[in-house]
Amino acid sequence: MRTNLTHLLGCELPIIQAPMAGGGDTPELVAAVCNAGGMGFIGAAYLTPEQIGTRAAAVRALTSKPFGINLFAPTAPGSNPDIDAAIARLAPYYMELGLSPPAPSSAAVVDVFPAQLAAALECGAAVLSFTFGLLPPNAIAAAKHRSMLLAGTATTIAEALALQDSGVEMIIAQGSEAGGHRATFLGDFAAAQIGTIALVPQIGDAVHVPVIASGGIMDGRGIAAALALGAGAVQLGTAFLTCNEAGIPDAYKQRILETAEDGTRVTRAFSGRAARGIVNRFMLEIEEDGAPIPPFPIQNALTRPLRTAAAQRGRAEFLSLWAGQGLRLARRQSAGALVARLAAEMGATIEALAR
Amino acid sequence: MRTNLTHLLGCELPIIQAPMAGGGDTPELVAAVCNAGGMGFIGAAYLTPEQIGTRAAAVRALTSKPFGINLFAPTAPGSNPDIDAAIARLAPYYMELGLSPPAPSSAAVVDVFPAQLAAALECGAAVLSFTFGLLPPNAIAAAKHRSMLLAGTATTIAEALALQDSGVEMIIAQGSEAGGHRATFLGDFAAAQIGTIALVPQIGDAVHVPVIASGGIMDGRGIAAALALGAGAVQLGTAFLTCNEAGIPDAYKQRILETAEDGTRVTRAFSGRAARGIVNRFMLEIEEDGAPIPPFPIQNALTRPLRTAAAQRGRAEFLSLWAGQGLRLARRQSAGALVARLAAEMGATIEALAR
DSSP, X not given: OOOHHHHHHXXXXXXXXXXXXXXXXXXXXXXXXXXXXXBOEEEXXXXXXXXXXXXXXXXXXXOSSOOEEEEEOOOOOOSOOOHHHHHHHHHHHHHHTTOOOOOGGGGOOOOOHHHHHHHHHHTTOSEEEEESSOOOHHHHHHHHHTTOEEEEEXXXXXXXXXXXXXXXXXXXXXXXXXXXXXXXXXXXXXXTOOOHHHHHHHHHHHOSSOEEEESSOOSHHHHHHHHHTTOSEEEESHHHHTSTTOOSOHHHHHHHHHOOTTSEEEESTTTSSOEEEEOOHHHHHHHHTOOOOOOTXXXXXXXXXXXXXXXXXXXXXXXXXXXXXXXXXOOOSOHHHHHHHHHHHHHHHHHHHHO | OOOHHHHHHTOSSSEEEOOOTTTTOOHHHHHXXXXXXXXXXXXXTTOOHHHHHHHHHHHHHHOOSOOEEEEEOOOOOOSOOOHHHHHHHHHHHHHHTTOOOOOXXXXXXXXXXXXXXXXXXXTTXXXXXXXXXXXXXXXXXHHHHTTOEEEEEESSHHHHHHHHHHTOSEEEEEOTTOOEEOOOOSSOTTTTOOOHHHHHHHHHHHOSSOEEXXXXXXXXXXXXXXXXXXXXXXXXXXXXXXXXXXXXXXXXXXXXXXXXXXXXXXXXXXXXSOEEEEOOHHHHHHHHTOOOOOOTTHHHXXXXXHHHHHHHTTOGGGSOOBOOTTGGGOOOSOHHHHHHHHHHHHHHHHHHHHO
């Protein structure tokens, strides 16, 4: 199944593995997706420039196919939160794991974007995708200068139009079903939770660049549906998180495989920015008391050591268990086998429709 | 495009006009959908037994094709709300329209279901669909005795399974995009907001009866997508609300045609039960002050005279403007022309996919 977008991307299948900055997208996962005919992405938002180089080199060693890299667009944290209060709120959880709470200095906001961008531009990726906003014009120009394709993420039509105006070659339409961080950057997070089946055709009608559908797509039925809605390709995250190659704790994979479709919610508890994940103790308790949560990336920095320690100890109640609403369709297998299965299911679905 | 479900329903097209208890589904609308090859539904939840008979007779006079009727499953209002406080909260709005606030006695909860059911069973409809829960076993038995098909509405897999166990012949999967009242009857309203693209295949995998997809479907692309997800038919509400035959105030139609995809939200302000509608002044103000809102059907009864007067005067700021998230795809035309257009678009979409 080739579309205009697969021609542009240079891959066989309209199947993109979503970048997963939490560590899910190991070089083995990314390369396996590329080698199977899809397109893998490195979620580089939490990587240092050196790590970006190393990670991309590892992907290039495993595949000669094009791959993508993803960054968070630079955002200003806005308000001036009470860091000491935020640390005090988190201290009991650190204590429960036998750790000291983080120092206030760990929440200092550093603009990592320029150095990440420089590394991303040099890493050999064919596509630079991004979320949380627009890239600065010089970043757009630099990517185009190197013939990298640009893909921005939209949760509303206004965002899609702003991205198109900024010069991106394609738009990722992120439906409300999607796991992980919401891309919303204009307007209200709650209002911008539009389901994929409504969002994709409305964005498609509004823009003239190709659209990649994301959110709630887990199998070949979902892929065929997204193509019917007018998408040129789909982006799947949760479906790849339970693959053998995914670099997340086994306790996290296990939770994905055993949680029902209504077991996720959108929360700011872990990172300070709205994101969809499986409901767990940390999410519930942090939301419950109503204390202010510092904005991203501050809360993210303050909870990171806790999440790292929890991952090492298999304590899923303290992990950000990002996942979308298609949970019951998650399968445990290799990424290459998953891509082949998705392609076969997609073909069979379309054939059955046309009969 | 015939599916197993169109054979069962006895219509040509897998296109169902959603029952719209607010008055959108006039006999002219219902009959036009049936005559064009789809299936129209009378939303009878707010009708008296006499009105059900009259409305169905009017439909039968306009079409010889099968049509459906929809009721709200009986629900207990649970808590014992402070009716006087609720009326005091609404009084300024009544005053603004020059009306006296409703008497506390108007909020008395009467079990209208048994008489409505008796009328629905006699009205000549081929299908009885329902929402808000399960039907009592005697209602299921009575419908089956008359060879009426039963369709229950689910927002989660647990609800779909409960409906299947209760004996329904088909399940309406209501995605989070859907306009109007949420069908949720087990568990939490917020958690049960699953997008259609994720909900339909997960329900389809869990049950053995056919599934009708609803929520965010507005055109042939959405219909083809829903069929790809495994649905046997689709149910569209908002798409029919802007049809010439729809019996809603013109101010309401106008708001649908001019509102963006992120202009709706789920609210309890109008009826006491979660429902998706276009954000307006009444919704915002009632939600804002955080005062308790009595449960359905009490709040619904207390706001009804206000909404009726507002409809007569074209005051959209006091109307419950139920609508789904596909708003930008709404079109003003006759219902018969819409059904023909939907069928043509669906065919073209499937043909393009298979090419």
